[in-house]
Amino acid sequence: MTEPDQVLKVAIVGCGNISRSHVRAYANTGRTTLVGVADIVVEKAQKLAEQHDSTPYASVTELLAAEDPDLVSVTTPPGSHAEIAIEVLAAGKSVLLEKPPVLSLAEMDAVAAAERASTGSVLVVFQHRHGSGALRAADLLGRGALGRPLVAVCETLWFRPVSYFDPEWRGTWVGEGGGPTLGHGIHQIDLLLHLLGPWRTISATAVRLDRPVEFEDVSLATVTFESGAVASVVNSLLSPRELSRIRIDTTGGTLEVNHLYGYADKDWTFRPTPDAATAATLGMDPGNRKSPTEADGAEANPWTASAGADVPSNHIAQLGHLVDDLLAGRSHDTTLASTRPTMEFVAALYASAMTGVAVHRTELTPEHPFYQALNGGIPEPRRGDSFLT
Ligand SMILES: NC(=O)c1ccc[n+]([C@@H]2O[C@H](COP(=O)([O-])OP(=O)(O)OC[C@H]3O[C@@H](n4cnc5c(N)ncnc54)[C@H](O)[C@@H]3O)[C@@H](O)[C@H]2O)c1
Structure with missing residues (x-):
């Protein structure tokens, strides 16, 4: 072979x-x-x-x-x-x-x-992970060429009508295993972790607002990373204007990808942090605002310089x-091993949402109730309840 x-x-x-x-x-x-x-x-x-x-x-x-x-x-x-x-x-x-x-x-x-x-x-x-945008982003971030990641936003704002849950296996812990955190947001979560490295803690909320499912239809998490970076992660199946987005603000600029089910290079941008003189010229201080554009500093933009063949993520x-x-x-x-942090993230998000406390990655040993099952064996909450007890 x-x-x-x-x-x-x-x-x-x-x-x-x-x-x-x-x-x-x-x-x-x-x-x-x-x-x-x-x-x-x-x-x-x-x-x-x-x-x-x-x-x-x-x-x-x-x-x-x-x-x-x-x-x-x-x-x-x-x-x-x-x-x-x-x-x-x-x-x-x-x-x-x-x-x-x-x-x-x-x-x-x-x-x-x-x-x-x-x-x-x-x-x-x-x-x-495999489109040219993510390959460039992983390479540049890994080499520090885009600066040190500080704060990130990771959103999977999708829409699934009630009829989506018609097949018997959908909407159930046994069949689907979880809601948008596991089934849908996992794409963006995996890419975020792939780009930012090991996460440390998660504090989360998960609610079931409007779909006939056993689990959440919306979840939100605040995440800290070993690097010191922080992120906000939102997963929803109730969002009519759909969007998949990762935005990472670094000491060097803002890296962002906006797409839905797959990106091409045009969906990625990197806006470099202006140097002090440029920032002053642009009035980037309170009371005198004018936002920089991607063209500012484009000649020195490491993202633009890394462009090659455009391979969409599919x-x-x-x-x-x-x-x-x-x-x-x-x-x-x-x-499989490279996806374990992603599954740990999902397990910790459910654990935090259902127990109301922050979860540290090292807690997820075989003795942890959410190691065995993403619902932690906790009895099913009533429709409309927050999972928080
Ligand atoms: N990577 C992506 O972007 C992406 C997109 C959609 C779905 N998926 C994933 O793909 C998987 C399948 O999703 P789908 O939408 O194609 O589902 P589907 O229901 O359309 O197809 C699943 C098929 O598996 C068959 N099946 C069930 N149990 C089986 C078994 N034990 N042995 C053999 N066949 C069996 C069913 O009869 C059915 O034909 C899921 O894990 C889903 O999350 C990934």
């Missing part, structure tokens, strides 16, 4: 909506063969197989018994990811889990243990990197 001129044999388990993005992204590489697709609703597997000249199966077990894939995409509802991943790893194959990779830290550690015992590895879809970007990495014998950087 690691010879550069070989083709990667891929399979897909779960033939619903997002499986099509996986099929398209694999096909786009020109270096994969779709050896099989499986779904418990076998007609869905048959349809996808017919469309893409593959072989249908009624379960991952049947697929693994008949085929020899190098990599299995798991595009089932999140409640089944851990079990399927462990089965694929036991067969010695690598697995690509859709987000959220698992529903608890306990599940994450069970999958990690199965990975250690396997020749396969576990990768996770977080496509927003499955084509990440699965393209993944196939290249696996065929070259390299490890792909969006590993």
